[in-house]
Amino acid sequence: MALHVDITKEHPQFTLKVSFSAENQPLGILGASGSGKSMTLRCIAGLDTPSRGLIALNNRVLFDSEKGINLPARERNMGFLFQNYALFPHMTVLQNICFGLNGIAKAEQFRKAKEKIKMARLEGLEDRYPDQLSGGQQQRVALARALVLEPAALLLDEPFSALDNHLRNQMEKELMEVLAEYKGTTLFVTHNLEESYRVCRNLIILDQGTKIACGGKDEIFKKPPTYTAAQLTGCKNLSRARAVSPDTVAALDWNCTLKVAQSMPEHLTHIGIRAHHLTFVKDSDLLNTIPCWIAQTNESPHHISLYLSLNSPPKNSHSYHLQVEVYKEKWELIKDCPFPWHVYLNPERLFLTGRQ
Numbered sequence: 001m002a003l004h005v006d007i008t009k010e011h012p013q014f015t016l017k018v019s020f021s022a023e024n025q026p027l028g029i030l031g032a033s034g035s036g037k038s039m040t041l042r043c044i045a046g047l048d049t050p051s052r053g054l055i056a057l058n059n060r061v062l063f064d065s066e067k068g069i070n071l072p073a074r075e076r077n078m079g080f081l082f083q084n085y086a087l088f089p090h091m092t093v094l095q096n097i098c099f100g101l102n103g104i105a106k107a108e109q110f111r112k113a114k115e116k117i118k119m120a121r122l123e124g125l126e127d128r129y130p131d132q133l134s135g136g137q138q139q140r141v142a143l144a145r146a147l148v149l150e151p152a153a154l155l156l157d158e159p160f161s162a163l164d165n166h167l168r169n170q171m172e173k174e175l176m177e178v179l180a181e182y183k184g185t186t187l188f189v190t191h192n193l194e195e196s197y198r199v200c201r202n203l204i205i206l207d208q209g210t211k212i213a214c215g216g217k218d219e220i221f222k223k224p225p226t227y228t229a230a231q232l233t234g235c236k237n238l239s240r241a242r243a244v245s246p247d248t249v250a251a252l253d254w255n256c257t258l259k260v261a262q263s264m265p266e267h268l269t270h271i272g273i274r275a276h277h278l279t280f281v282k283d284s285d286l287l288n289t290i291p292c293w294i295a296q297t298n299e300s301p302h303h304i305s306l307y308l309s310l311n312s313p314p315k316n317s318h319s320y321h322l323q324v325e326v327y328k329e330k331w332e333l334i335k336d337c338p339f340p341w342h343v344y345l346n347p348e349r350l351f352l353t354g355r356q
Contacts, residue, residue, distance in 0.1 A: 002021060002022070002023050002057075002058060002059075002185065003021065003022045003023075003044070003055075003056070003057050003058075003153055003185045003187075004021050004054070004055070004056045004057075005018065005019060005020055005021070005022075005040075005044060005053075005054075005055050006018075006019035006053050006054050006055075007019070007040075007043055007050035007051075007052070007053030007054070007055060007063070008050060008051050008052050008053050009039065009043060009048065009049075009050045009051050010051045011036070011039065011209065013034065013208075014036065014208045014209040014210075015209055016036040016039055016040065016043075016050075016209040017209060017210060017211075018036070018040055018204070018206065018209075018210075018211050019211070020204055020211070020214060022185050022186075022187060022202075023185060024183065024184070024185065025186075025200075025201045025202060026179055026186040026187075026188050026199055026200045026201065026202075027185075027186065027187050027188065027200060027202050027203070027204065028188045028189075028190060028196035028197075028199065028200030028202070028203045028204070028217070029041075029187060029188065029189045029190075029203075029204050029206060030190060030191065030193060030196045030203055030204070030205050030206070030232060030233075031191065031205060031206035031207060031232065032191060032207070032232065033191060034208075035206040035207055035208060035209065036206045036208070036209040036210075037157075037189040037190075037191070037206055038083075038157050038158075038189060039209075040189075040206070041080070041155045041157050041187060041189055043055070043063075044062075044078070044153070044155060044187070045073055045076065045078050045080050045155055046062065046063075046070075046071060046072055046073035046075075046076050046078075047073055047080075049063075049070060050063060050065065051065070052065040052066075053065055054066075057076070057077070057078075057152055057153055057185070058152055062076050076153075077149070077151050077152045077153070078151050078152065078153045078154070078155055079145075079146030079147055079149055079151035079153070079154045079155065080146060080155045080157070081139075081142050081143055081146050081154070081155065081156045081157065081159050082142070082157055083157050083158040083159070083161055085130075085138050085139060085141070085142040086142070087130040087138060087141060087142060087145075088130075089129065089130050089131060090129070091129070091130075092126065092127050092128060092129055093117070093122060093125050093126050093127070093128055093129075093130075093133070093141050094113055094117070094126040094127065096130070096141055096145055097113045097116055097117065097141065097144050097145045097148050098110075098112075098113045098148070099145065100145065100148065100149045101113070101148065101149070112148050113144075113148060115148075116144035116145075116147055116148045117144060119144065119147070119178065120140040120141070120143060120144040121140065121174075122137065122140055122141060122144065125137060134167075135167060136167045136170065136171050139159060139160075139171055140171075140174070143159075143175070143178065147178070147182070151184060152184045152185065153184050153185040153186070153187070154179075154182060154184055154185070154186045154187070155186075155187050155189075156175075156186065156187065156188045156189060157189045158189055158190055158191070159171075159175065159188075160172060160190075160192075160195065172195065172198065172199065175199070176198070176199060179199070188200055193232065193233055193234050194234075196217070197217055197221070200217060201216065201217060202214075202215065202216055202217065203215070203216075203217050203220050205220070205228075205229050205232055205233070207228050207229075207232070212225070212226050212228055212229050213225050213226070213229040220233060221233050222351065223262065223351045223352075224272070224351065224353060225353060225354070226269075226353050226354070226355070227269060227270045227353050229353070230270070230272050230351070230353055234274070235272045235273075235274055235275075236274070236275040236323040237272055237273050237274070237275060237278075237322050237323055238253075238270050238271070238272040238353075239251040239252060239253035239254045239270060239271050239272070239321075240252040240253050240269070240270055241268055241269065241270050241271040241352065242268070243264050243268050244257060246264060247259055247260055247261075248260070249264075249268070249271050249350075249352065251271050253321065254310055254321045254322065255310060255311060255321070256290055256310060256311070258271065258288050258345055258347070258350060259287055259288055259347045260347050260350050260352060261347040261348045261350070262350065262351060262352050264352065265352050265353065265354035266354060267354040267355040268352055268353075268354050269353055269354050269355055270352070270353045271350060271351070271352055271353075272350070272351050272352075272353065273322075273345055273346075273349055273350050273351070274349070275305070275322075275323045275324055275325040276324075276325045277346065277349040278322065278324045278343055278344070278345065279343070279344045279346070280324075280334060280341050280342065280343055280344070281342050281343075281344045282342070283342070284342045286342075286344060287347070288344060288345040288346065288347060288350075289342050289343070289344045289345075290310050290311060290342065290343055290345070291310070291311060291340035291341070291342055292308040292309060292310050292311075292322070292339075292340060292341050292342065292343045293308065293309045293312070293313045293314055293339050293340055293341070294306055294307065294308060294309075294314075294339075294341075295307045295308065295309045295314035295316070295317050295318070295319055295320035296317040296318075296320070302327065302328065303325045303326065303327060303328065304325070304326055304327075304328060304331040305323055305324070305325055306323070306324045306325075306326065307320035307322075307323055308320055308321060308322045308323070308324060308343060309321060310322065310343075313339070322343065324343065
């Protein structure tokens with residue numbers, strides 16, 4: 001199974017220009033609101049028409065602007081799970097799931113629907129209407145309806161956005177179990193980077209309609225290629241940078257010079273390190289170790305975020321250079337230690353970005 005996309009679509013706010021290939025591993029499309037994620041899915045599904053380009057699924061051309069090919073959505077053999085699920089309110093669960101099966105015998109419709117009802121754990125809810133279901137049940141109905149057609153591609157547009165955290169985690173686990181058995185191509189649109197990391201092996205990052213990163217999730221998170229890609233993958237610590245030597249960088253916003261392990265990009269712009277990759281050490285002579293003071297702290301259920309001023313005490317709570325995340329157990333061990341502390345920026349954990 002393989003989906004190939006190379007399209008351009010003019011939009012009042014930006015021009016969507018995206019190209020990629022996806023096979024049987026879920027591909028995540030990550031980006032901020034308005035970056036072109038949903039538009040990309042709608043073009044692939046046949047709900048919107050690209051200005052130009054090519055879309056092919058399993059060597060079958062779905063759209064080709066040069067040849068004048070533009071198959072309607074119903075002929076593209078795709079399942080689409082919308083952000084709001086788009087269930088028909090006047091239809092029961094069973095009727096919603098059977099909706100796309102017109103043209104085959106009723107007995108076969110019923111058999112296929114029952115199979116997906118069991119898969120989605122909807123037994124006993126067949127005669128209920130959407131407004132009688134919970135958000136998680138509605139999502140499972142929508143997923144069953146998408147899969148009952150045995151589509152060659154499954155398009156998921158922010159499928160968990162309407163759910164609370166507990167239900168989101170539960171449904172994410174269930175979806176991953178379904179996708180493990182699904183043999184087609186899956187595209188998963190989200191703005192939640194942790195969600196995309198858990199569900200997908202490969203990622204595309206969009207910014208204002210432009211693909212700014214594409215590849216394996218581990219590599220993109222380890223070495224985001226641009227400043228924007230680093231931001232969108234959740235990096236809290238980014239500084240303007242200038243090369244001093246082939247393995248040394250001046251971090252201009254952090255007011256320090258650091259050794260790096262990564263090769264210098266051709267057009268270096270920034271250096272970064274993720275908040276959970278910073279560590280505190282006792283050896284002040286260790287490479288890339290800088291004295292620091294805490295400017296402020298911020299508590300979450302499991303972590304403490306520490307905002308550090310480097311090389312000198314902070315002038316105020318907003319005067320800091322780096323953000324560090326530590327587990328609360330670690331915080332209890334270090335919080336009463338006298339200042340200055342010493343923070344270590346591992347050369348292997350530092351990454352460099354450049355202009356596109």
